[in-house]
Amino acid sequence: MGRSPCCEKEHMNKGAWTKEEDERLVSYIKSHGEGCWRSLPRAAGLLRCGKSCRLRWINYLRPDLKRGNFTHDEDEVIIKLHSLLGNKWSLIAARLPGRTDNEIKNYWNTHIKRKLLSKGIDPNTHRSINAAKDHDLKKTGDQVVKDVSFGSLFDKTEKSEEQKQNKNQKQNLINGFVCKEERVERHPVVVVVQEKICPELNLELRISPPWQNKNYDDQTRERSTYTPSHLYVENGMESSSDTAKCQTEDSSSISHSSLDISSISSLGYDFLGLNTRFMDFRSFEMN
DNA sequence: AAATCTTACAACCGCGATGTT
């Protein structure tokens, strides 16, 4: 399927925006609102492509932008969120009112990266650069191995009505995380982990069994093991209709009832120190 | 003072996701 260019390349201005162009764009959006970026330039009398207008508005002209230097607190939040989310700049920006993803990305690349490196911290892994040499530790077993169980915490022999009533909600502690387990129709278990590392970020880690695309029959229901294919994080406080999705590659070839993270460390995704790649921020909700 | 290098950040580009026909 061919992709048409977002705009006519000829007769279009490129590069830095002039004051007059800014004024035209701001004036148009103030009276008509945002929307349909493709048709906006013509309607606003701008020789720019819609994409360029959108970027200019979002990153520079929006009235709610904070601008100015980043505070120490903002630095800390960015670093913590980056350690959790990686280069998901839009998600990070959603947690910093008045800051844009582009601004944070630039700030990360020009300031924070260097700051972390000067402290001997690898900005990609958020681990000590020296600690990166601990590869051998994994082999010798000196490292603490964290297991994430994808098996049910439910007792299969529920006896009383009370037990049955409670079966849809259980709580437990695993490696310092507060874990709730819930039954969801068509999916045997969803484990919700309220992470404790950065409580001020108010993030919630949700681990679930894979979505069953095919008919979910009783035979499947009886299986005690299932594929750890979805692990997602969501805002623990609020929910919204906006969800950011970033699915991983197919992970369905691996099936364990208890997943030894150390055995898959070669896959290389470090999340909350779990060192797992089975990430699916399927409903990372931000407000 | 001029040339060169470095830094900061605005803007561009390509691509995937999603919506529409």
Place this chain on the structure above:
DNA sequence: GAACATCGCGGTTGTAAGATT
């Protein structure tokens, strides 16, 4: 379901301004 349109994201580039030689 295919084809196409649009949006939004993340990586990269271009360039102005400041620092250094």
